Amino acid sequence: MQFSTWCAAGNTYLVAHGGEVRLDGSQVRRLAEGTDGVLEVLSASEAAVEIVVWNPDGSQAELSGNGTRIAAAWLAAGTGAREIEVAVGERRVVVRLREDGALEQDVGEVLVGEVGEVEGIRFIPVSVGNPHTVVVADPAQIVHIGPLLETNPRFPARTNVEVVRVDRPGEVTARVWERGVGETLSSGTGAVAVAAATHDGGDVLVHFPGGDLRVRLESGRASLVGPAERVG
16 A cells, blocks of 8 residues: 655645555554544546545544545646546545645535534534534634534534634634544634534635635535645
């Protein structure tokens, strides 16, 4: 199996490909040390790639916005394709390489649920193909709110958590606690979640510690623009 290291807005993933035997959780825990996870390539063609997104704890994620951009950038580096379909489970994400070097992806349907409350913390549930729990508060509170909500019995499959501050219409600042990872520098689907939880539509600039991501919300769907590059 061959490996390369890629980064997207502060998220670092190991891309694993060419193996004859599938990875398992114990292998992932060893390989993923010091990263935000492993993207295992199951199949690849000229303009399509199928991946499994592994968390560092050996669990699998349904989707990763930064991970799908990385998978597209990895394939494009080898084939020269400018538009790539990335499959993660049942989700299909189309990623386009822009002239400015950024990657734009159609993330798909976004579902915003009713406001809930856990231990006095009000939250907004959002599904982006994976579960998110968004809290509007000081982002510095992520170190407390993140682990508290991730494993709360209210979320039997655990949840990703974002704490977001609305700076002005169309611009927010957030920090993220990823399920099976802990706090990370950014999250692609997390950017979509905080944008959808705080805006009814339009363009939203999301500031994460690892960098900025741009979200466009329209008719219950989202697109996401951000970087992805090889670092090792």
